[in-house]
Structure formats: C-alpha cells, structure tokens
Amino acid sequence: MTDNFYGEVLTDHNLHPLHKHDLPTATCCHEGINSTCGDDIVLNLEIKDGIIVNGSFTGSGCAISQASADIMLELVIGRTPEEARHYKELFFKMIGGEITEDELEELEEAGALQNVAKMPARVKCALLGWRTMETLLDGEGGAQ
Template identity: 65%
Template sequence: MQNTFYNEILTDHNLHPAHKHELPDANFQLEGVNPSCGDDIVLKLKVEDGKIVDGAYLGDGCAISQASADMMLDLVIGRTKEEAQRLSEIFLRMIKGHITEEEHEELEEAGALIDVSHMPSRVKCAVLGWHTMDEIFDDPEKAAAEAEAAKKE
C-alpha cells in the first residue's frame, strides 16, 4: 500500500496544528469558504507597522485545507505584508505547477503540498488559506471591520 500524498508533514499540521486557536488581539479577520466541499476557515492576523506579528485560524475541512493554512501561518508570521504576499504568489504558482527549485525551498514546509499540482480537484482546498490572506490585504478595511465585529461578540 503506497502513501505518497498524505505525508507526515501534512498529517502533522492537520492533527497538531500550531496556529488553530483564537487570537483575541487580531486586527484583521476574514472567512474563506469552499461552498462545494464545505471547507471553511476564519483567518485572523495581527499586523503592526506592516508586519504580521501574529496569526491564527479556526475552521473545518479536509486535511489539505486545514494543514495548508497552518503551514502558511508558520511561514508568514514575523514577515512583512509584502513578503507574505510574495510567498503567497509563489505558493499559488507551485499549485499550478510552475515553480523553481529555489522558490520551492522558500516555501519551507508548505512546499510539501507540491503534489496538489497533479490533483485538480484539491487545488481549492490547498489555496483556501492563502486566498483568504490575499483578500485580507486586498481589502483591509473589510478585514479590519470583521475583526472589530468579532471582538464585540
């Protein structure tokens, strides 16, 4: 019995995520959903002076969607918004199958999802967290308002 795709990096991030928790002082928050398969995450970021100082997510979904969000946060916490966006662009290109060896290494553990490029039906799962982060930076007012609303709940 082979076990190619579901490697230890992926299953470990899924079962023992480092960043799946509440983040009360997040100043940006956005929900990302894949309606057709039910993957659902809420991404929370704490950004100060253009730098992601902390991040977390909550949600339900398949191992790929959840682990990918966890790997992403591992990678972007401590980086600037611009660096995070650049890494996200590399990750999305990896999923489409166009990436260099150096770029693959830059993604650290998130690079473990490279085989998704051969699994078209799972692309949406893998990119959910990354798309949600991109959307936060594309429309920061909305994400800030959602973080405010979450604090009042």
C-alpha cells in the same frame, strides 16, 4: 498519484496545528469558504507597524485545507504583508506546477503540498487559506 501524498508534514499540521486557535488581539479577520467541499475557515491576523506579528485560523475542512493554512501562517508570521504576498505568489506557482527549485526551497514546509498540483479536485482546498489571506491583505491589511 502516489500512495503517500499525505506525508508526515501534512498529517502533522492537520492533527496538531500550531496556529488553530482564537486570536483576541487580531487587527483583521476574514472568512474563506469552499462551498462545494464545505471547507470553512476564518483567518485572523494581527498586523502592527507593518509586520504580521501574529496570526491564527479557526474553522473546519479537509486535511489539505487545514494543513495548508497552518503552514502558511508558520511562514508569514513575523513578515511584512508584502513578503506574505510574495509567498502567496510562490505557493500559487507551485500549485500551478510552474515553480523553480530555488523558489520551492523558499517555501520551506509548504513544499510538502507540491503534489496537490497533480490533484485537480484538491487545488481549491490547498489554496483556501492563501486566497483568504490575499483578500484580507487587499482589504484592511493593505491599508496599513
């Protein structure tokens, strides 16, 4: 593991998240918890006419869980639930250490979390937001 795995992208999204706030217009929300770490977030999505028009999260957790959720929202807002699922697949592939260069490109800033693949203890933190989104889309979001 390198010394600076908490790069600027990650620390910036942790300290100054773009999407960490309440979302009164949300059409669905879901709580995700990592019980061993105490990471606990609520993900809110506003889905209209088959598009994720807005999204936010609240809660608390380590820098990796918080930055990962923030970066995820940055990627999926303005996309369809299907596209969001596609990003989720790519992100899981990246954390599993199986991603191609082109796919990594597609993930944009989320690529900053690539090193988590080498930190087994932190994988759950990085995946928390994404897993929560998956559950949410499988439920209410998927029904749209």
